[in-house]
Amino acid sequence: MENIQIVSIKMVKEKNLEYENTQILSPYEGFKVLKKFIGDSDREILxxxxxxxxxxxxxxxKASIGxxxxxxVHxxxxxxxxxxxxxxTIIVGHNHPSGDPLN
Structure with missing residues (x-):
């Protein structure tokens, strides 16, 4: 007889990000939230x-830190x-540490 693993999957809240509005009504609003979250990171983040x-x-x-x-990212x-x-719905975004979105 073999064993079958019984598992549970949970999300864990790590911290909060303070933001004035939690409803996204435009792509620009999504951009502003992601910009505040990713910030001026020195590595690419998705x-x-x-x-x-x-x-x-x-x-x-952060789905990927490069x-x-x-x-x-998979x-x-x-x-x-x-x-x-x-x-x-999901919104996906990433930064450009160089500051140049073409590189």
């Missing part, structure tokens, strides 16, 4: 913002948070 059916933010996470000029890492937070 962030995932999840929203409910009323476009209110349900979670924010190097100076690249960030490799779709599994993007959608894991979306599924765990029962997201209706």
């Amino acid at each position: 962030a995932v913002l999840t929203l409910d059916t009323k476009n209110k933010i349900t979670s924010l996470t 190097s100076l000029n690249s960030s490799i 779709p599994r890492e993007v959608f894991k948070t979306a599924i765990l937070s029962n997201a209706a």
Whole structure:
């Protein structure tokens, strides 16, 4: 007889990000939240913002932390948070530590 693992999967809240409005009504609003979250990081970060059916933010996470000029991410890492937070919508964004979005 073999054993089957019984597991549970949970999201853990690490901290809060203070922001004036938690409802995203435009792409620019999503950009502002992601900019505040990623900040002036010295490495590329791919962030995932999840929203409910009323476009209110349900979670924010760093799906990938890369190097100076690249960030490799698997779709599994993007959608894991979306599924765990029962997201209706996701917004994905990343930064350019060089300051040049073309490089």
